[in-house]
Amino acid sequence: MPLADSLIAQFVPIVGPIRLEGDSSLFQTPVAIPQGLARSAALRAVAERAGVVVRLKGNVVSVEPMRVAPMGIAEQMGAAGQALTPSPSLALAYQAVPPAPIPAAIPAPKPAFDPAPIERWVSQSDKGMTLKQVIKEWAERNGQWKLRWNASNDYPAPDMEWNGDFLEAVDRTLAPYGRIKRPIEPVLHRDGGQQILEIADKRN
Known part of the structure; x- marks a missing residue:
């Protein structure tokens, strides 16, 4: 489609x-x-x-x-x-359309990549880390994404605990920072063969 x-x-x-x-x-x-x-x-x-x-x-x-x-x-x-x-x-206009059923005789196509495993992502404010340090640590543990922090500001990391894949944890972590006075946002793209997670100043 x-x-x-x-x-x-x-x-x-x-x-x-x-x-x-x-x-x-x-x-x-x-x-x-x-x-x-x-x-x-x-x-x-x-x-x-x-x-x-x-x-x-x-x-x-x-x-x-x-x-x-x-x-x-x-x-x-x-x-x-x-x-x-x-x-x-x-x-x-949005109209919910249910996905077309797959005929029983035809097996569902296999994904072209292995989905990220469900993991636990934690930040503790008493460690004194910033958002940049926490997300960099998560990215290194994930191993599939390289962090580029191009935002003008960094912020203290609050207490957080997320269960899910790496990008879901990043989305949930940064969501409140898209509505502050100097907002930031995640942007995903490729640099050659490397997957890049860029944290940038949010456009108005």
Whole structure:
């Protein structure tokens, strides 16, 4: 199915109107939704296979081409090193569509990668660590993502305990810091063959 349909039908945790932003041709990219994965893992698999970066912010879903060369803040630069020009927004009404059943005679496709194991991610404020130090420690333990801290500010790490994969723990940890006076946000992209977790200043 087209990428736009898969995002609306499967991945957007919103009830009500949503808005898709980005090059309209990207939303027509044909994709297949992997079976047997958690929503966040399936979204990463769909985005990777489509060669795009997907961001969910409130009721806005934005899609950009995935970078393959080292650059500045991921969401500010395009693949050719030029500033991205916002395309006209495509407004769509959200309607939940159940996934099509798989015929019993046809086995479900196997995912092209092994999902991250369920783990426990902990931070203790009495250790005096900052968010950057905690997330760097988590990334080194995970081993699949390299941290780049390009945000202007760092903050003391609070007491936290999350059960889930690494990226889910990072999303939950940074969610409150997207609404503060000097907000920060995570951005996922590739630098050559390396998966990069970049922490950057949040755009207004």
